Amino acid sequence: MSGGIARGRLAEERKSWRKNHPHGFVAKPETSPDGTVNLMVWRCVIPGKSGTDWEGGYYPLTMHFSEDYPGKPPECKFPPNFFHPNVYSSGSVCLSILNEALGWRPSITVKQILVGIQDLLDKPNPDSAAHPYSNQLFLKQRDEYKKQVCQLAKRYPAPA
Structure with missing residues (x-):
């Protein structure tokens, strides 16, 4: 009956x-198409933080909740091949608060998750790299990394 708990929490x-x-x-x-x-x-859409290289971009993210939520964190995914050191090629976000064994707590809200992911965009964790290419650029070729982030921001303009 935990599905009832998940849906009740998500409704709240x-x-x-x-x-x-x-x-x-x-x-x-x-x-759904049937309403x-x-x-x-x-x-979801996460805006790039003002004053960062991510500014101006509005990044699409999908949150998939299981029937075990809030006992288990949602899976949060950007589009596949999203350019970021802590995003797998599948689009899945690598962040401690989304890891049941590390930082997840049932009290964490959707708002806290999205703000946490927004913070991660500009402050990657190179020790928890999920995307080796962007992590190498972040660590060793910061100008090229910044250039790619700015291109990504242009690819995801403000929603109409």
Whole structure:
């Protein structure tokens, strides 16, 4: 019956998000063509932080929740081959608060996850590299890394 717990918590998260969320962010459950809402999959947009190389980009992210949520963290994915040291080629985000064995706590909210991922964009963790090429550029060729990040920001402009 844990699925009821997951859906109840996600319904509360949705209400809370609608009342108060960080400027520029989007997070909403997926809506099927027939109009039904799937609380277990959320479509999100994370804005690049002002004053960083990521600024100006609005990065799409999908959150997949399991029936074990909030006991287990959601899987958070950018589009495949997203350029970032802590994002696998599949798009999955490598972040301690999304790892059940490391930093996940059931009290962590959707808002905290999205803000944490926004922070990670500009402050990668080279010790937890998931994408070797971008990690090498980040560590050894910062100008080329910055150039690629700026190109990525242009690829994901503000939603219309």
